[in-house]
Amino acid sequence: MKLSEQDRQLLNRVQQDFPLHPEPFKVLSDQLGVPEQEILDRLRSLEQQNAISRFGAVFNHHRAGASTLAALAIPEHEIEEVAAFVSSFAEVNHNYQREHEFNLWFVVNATDQKGVEKVLNQISATYEYPLLDLPMVKGYHIDLGFPLW
């Protein structure tokens, strides 16, 4: 996807501190010097192309519920099958294959710790591969979104 300088400015602006004003896109229009309708059209188009996942809130997962980063070491030829099973849980929101002996990495979120453990137990009962459960001990970076350059 080709991003213009105006796209980058817009996307860097809208990832945080989105205006809490009845007409937020009008506020952005004043700040960026771009017509409100143009901003809305561009954001809708980026959403249609899946470049914007959603317009909403990122919750502090320590406070919103329980969460962990987990990894499995799976034989290469089985990874698609196991990945599909892992992805099928609503509690799993990120699931990536990575270049490592532990080759499937996923994030589990639930209302409470019991909910997280239930998902991990079901996965390890179905596929008996080495499993890492790595809950966050401490977070150092405030999530400010993703700077585009």
Place this chain on the structure above:
Amino acid sequence: MVAGVLEYELRKILQEGLPLVEKPYQEIARQLAVSEQVVIEKIAELKRQGLIKRFGMVLRHHELGYAANCMVVWDIPDDRVDQVAERLANSACVTLCYQRPRRDKWSYNLFCMIHGKERAQVERQLQEMIEAHQLDYPHQLLFSSRRFKQRGARYV
């Protein structure tokens, strides 16, 4: 609507996504049968309380042309982990930085994410960061080779 129910329903909408319309808060206020001002004030309150850490557009890096996504894992002596983590977190290329526990077959206790347009660029940024901050610690680069699922977390 009872306050607790309102917060629950609003959190559900905030994690699924608001509509991209001129008056998004009015739109969800209608769904929740409350006033627009109540919605705006409630979101502001959740931000102040720290329950919402970021409010706005959530992007997908890959679709925007930032295809290289690398999780760098470090083995840092326990008494130095805070100090190193602060340096990583303040580096422009790092988007997230977490301390996590060591395990039997896993000696790495600090994780950070670096995104870039291509692999070589990520490797270069990491090298520059290591040199700038003397981060001479064992580490590994776990590039993602496939994305099976990426969406917002569902808590409620």
